[in-house]
Amino acid sequence: MTEPTSNDVVLKVTGVSKRFGGLQALSDVGITIYRGQVYGLIGPNGAGKTTFFNVITGLYTPDSGSFELAGKPYEPTAVHEVAKAGIARTFQNIRLFADMTALENVMVGRHVRTRSGLLGAVLRTKRFKEEEAAIARRAQELLDYVGIGQLASFKARTLSYGDQRRLEIARALATDPQLIALDEPAAGMNATEKLQLRALIDRIRKDNRTILLIEHDVKLVMGLCDRVTVLDYGKQIAEGTPDTVQKDEKVIAAYLGTGGH
Numbered sequence: 001m002t003e004p005t006s007n008d009v010v011l012k013v014t015g016v017s018k019r020f021g022g023l024q025a026l027s028d029v030g031i032t033i034y035r036g037q038v039y040g041l042i043g044p045n046g047a048g049k050t051t052f053f054n055v056i057t058g059l060y061t062p063d064s065g066s067f068e069l070a071g072k073p074y075e076p077t078a079v080h081e082v083a084k085a086g087i088a089r090t091f092q093n094i095r096l097f098a099d100m101t102a103l104e105n106v107m108v109g110r111h112v113r114t115r116s117g118l119l120g121a122v123l124r125t126k127r128f129k130e131e132e133a134a135i136a137r138r139a140q141e142l143l144d145y146v147g148i149g150q151l152a153s154f155k156a157r158t159l160s161y162g163d164q165r166r167l168e169i170a171r172a173l174a175t176d177p178q179l180i181a182l183d184e185p186a187a188g189m190n191a192t193e194k195l196q197l198r199a200l201i202d203r204i205r206k207d208n209r210t211i212l213l214i215e216h217d218v219k220l221v222m223g224l225c226d227r228v229t230v231l232d233y234g235k236q237i238a239e240g241t242p243d244t245v246q247k248d249e250k251v252i253a254a255y256l257g258t259g260g261h
């Protein structure tokens with residue numbers, strides 16, 4: 001394998017701090033993710049993982065930090081701006097349009113990248129209709145890609161939990177993101193669904209896409225990720241390959257609750 005170069009950096013985040021009242025939720029946290037990597041963010045409950053995710057994706061305003069996506073600075077000031085910049089995310093608590101079909105849910109994701117706009121939609125111009133047909137085709141391809149193509153016409157709420165998570169991933173992919181941020185994708189999944197999820201994430205990586213994930217299932221993270229950051233009480237206590245991180249004494253202590261807190 002060739003060494004990644006700075007041109008391959010997808011996300012570079014440095015010096016992120018965030019305080020909630022008296023609580024320092026993040027202290028000077030930074031990560032660099034290269035194209036084609038699966039990057040894991042782990043840590044005990046309350047370590048700051050979700051806060052870090054929310055900062056990167058524009059839900060929380062950080063007290064400090066600088067952000068670069070594919071070589072361009074971006075300000076994570078609002079969720080839609082972050083989506084436009086090229087980060088798509090899924091949520092710990094699935095956020096689909098429950099009464100829309102699977103296909104429609106993916107089409108909504110794709111609209112971030114369309115050009116006809118509202119006026120075209122109201123007037124139902126030729127260009128709008130062509131664009132809609134292309135979006136529907138692409139949405140179907142993405143459903144096939146994540147393995148639920150046969151469920152395209154089913155309402156999202158009728159899908160199994162695992163399939164809803166796949167649908168969320170398809171919707172994220174629909175925006176053609178630089179980075180896909182997955183918030184606990186394996187939460188609530190059974191062992192078979194976890195294996196399928198792992199295969200899907202592997203496939204997405206093979207297609208040279210880049211993934212950041214928060215995950216409680218340490219085994220899944222260690223088996224899947226190229227690099228891992230471990231947070232504990234808002235501090236980055238380790239960063240590296242799963243092998244090195246797993247052996248790190250601070251990490252072992254944090255997970256066993258003997259970190260001296």
Ligand SMILES: Nc1ncnc2c1ncn2[C@@H]1O[C@H](COP(=O)(O)OP(=O)(O)OP(=O)(O)O)[C@@H](O)[C@H]1O
Nearest residue numbers: 020021023025043044045046047048049050051052
């Ligand atoms: N909006 C908020 N207001 C106040 N405190 C918050 C807020 N969001 C998070 N916190 C606090 O910040 C700390 C970090 O929380 P965060 O949810 O980021 O941790 P986490 O690592 O994602 O935990 P978990 O694994 O339990 O989801 C916690 O002490 C939490 O109570």
